[in-house]
Amino acid sequence: MEILGIIPARYASTRFPGKPLVDINGKSMIQRVYEQASSSGLTDVIVATDDQRILDHVHGFGGKAVLTAAHHQSGTDRCFEAYQLHDQPFEYVINIQGDEPFIKPEQIELLATCFNNPQTQLATLVKKINTPEELFNVNAPKVVISGHGEALYFSRQPIPYCRNVPNDIWHKQHTYHKHIGIYGYRTDILEQITQLPPSSLELAESLEQLRWLENGFRITTAITEFETIGIDTPEDLEKVVRNGEWL
Numbered sequence: 001m002e003i004l005g006i007i008p009a010r011y012a013s014t015r016f017p018g019k020p021l022v023d024i025n026g027k028s029m030i031q032r033v034y035e036q037a038s039s040s041g042l043t044d045v046i047v048a049t050d051d052q053r054i055l056d057h058v059h060g061f062g063g064k065a066v067l068t069a070a071h072h073q074s075g076t077d078r079c080f081e082a083y084q085l086h087d088q089p090f091e092y093v094i095n096i097q098g099d100e101p102f103i104k105p106e107q108i109e110l111l112a113t114c115f116n117n118p119q120t121q122l123a124t125l126v127k128k129i130n131t132p133e134e135l136f137n138v139n140a141p142k143v144v145i146s147g148h149g150e151a152l153y154f155s156r157q158p159i160p161y162c163r164n165v166p167n168d169i170w171h172k173q174h175t176y177h178k179h180i181g182i183y184g185y186r187t188d189i190l191e192q193i194t195q196l197p198p199s200s201l202e203l204a205e206s207l208e209q210l211r212w213l214e215n216g217f218r219i220t221t222a223i224t225e226f227e228t229i230g231i232d233t234p235e236d237l238e239k240v241v242r243n244g245e246w247l
Contacts, residue, residue, distance in 0.1 A: 003112055003184075004090040005042040006082050007033050008075035009098035011051035015233050020054050020098055022237060029231065030054060032101035034063045040105035041112065042094065048082035074208050076183070080194045083187060093190055095183040099231045103182070107224050111184050114220045122193075122212060123184035123220045124151070126177040127227065132168045134178060141179040141207055143221065151219040154179060154207050177221075180228050183209075193217060 009020040009030050016022075020030035027035075030047060037045045047058045047065035050072070058065035066085045072078040079095045092115050096103060107125060114123035126143050129135050135142070138156040146152050153159065162170040170176070185193075193212050201210035212219060231237050 001092065001112065001115060002043045002090050003041075003092045003094055003115070004083065004086060004088075005037045005040070005045040005094050005096055005108065006079045007037060007045070007047045007096045007098045008078040008082075009047050009049045009051075009054050010078075011049070011054055016231070016237075019231065020049070021057055022231075024101060024237070024240065028057060028061075029101045030058060030098060031061050031063070033096060033098055033103065034058065034061075036101070036103050036105060037096050037108060040108035042108065043090070044086075044088070045096075046082060046086065047098070048078045050078075076185075076190070076208060077194050079185070080190050083190065089187075091187055093185045093187055095185070097181050097228075097230065100181075100228050101231065102229050104226050107180070107182065107226055107228075110222050110224055111182055114184060114222055115186070117220070120184075120220045121186055121189045121218050123222065124209070125180035125182055125224045126221045127180055127224050129171050129176040129178050132171060135171050135176055136167065141205075143177050143179045145177060145221055149221055151209070151213065151221055153213065154205065154209055156205055156207070177223070179209075180224060181230075182228075189217065 013019045021028050048068050049055055050070040055065045055067050066082050068078050068081045083093055111123055114120050135158045141154050143154050144152040162173050165173050196211055196215055199211040199214040201214045
């Protein structure tokens with residue numbers, strides 16, 4: 001299966017400017033993401049950036065990168081432009097977050113297996129929630145899954161509501177899943193979803209994937225056992241360095 005891996009990487013992050021270029025024990029964040037993605041079974045991997053400094057840096061360590069427009073509102077939009085700029089056609093694209101330097105190749109490969117079913121339009125990963133802290137963390141989106149393994153809804157709030165059950169044991173009464181933010185797209189579907197305007201559900205929850213569901217697209221899920229470590233702020237980076245996460 002021919003799959004293109006794309007790593008969107010913006011320089012002007014509000015909470016952490018220049019984030020892709022920060023050093024983590026001798027390698028930049030974007031280099032670590034690139035190397036992890038390249039260790040999976042993807043056919044090709046490229047970085048999609050809006051900044052010449054990131055482009056030059058990726059080329060400097062021997063990686064592939066393309067310069068995309070600065071106006072994109074989401075990684076999905078940036079992925080589609082990068083796909084259009086690529087000189088080889090692909091049927092599938094996987095969007096790997098540029099701020100998760102320890103994404104496991106096995107997670108990327110697991111997501112790719114979703115496309116063994118030709119009916120799969122979009123795909124993403126989920127992980128079982130094991131603590132109330134995780135369940136009630138609004139920065140960790142939750143996903144409700146159908147019996148067929150498709151996403152029914154994403155929310156920052158824990159859903160479903162466990163009636164007559166104390167909050168601290170909801171996760172023991174029902175199997176909750178949190179969303180792991182890596183996406184796979186069939187490329188014809190990728191083109192369609194980038195033409196959609198923001199939806200009411202998306203604006204309410206600030207979750208892009210709700211736009212796709214609200215417009216009738218289907219999102220297949222696969223369950224991973226591995227945690228991901230996203231770096232959104234300098235404090236997140238300090239924690240990673242302190243804990244030696246790269247070891």
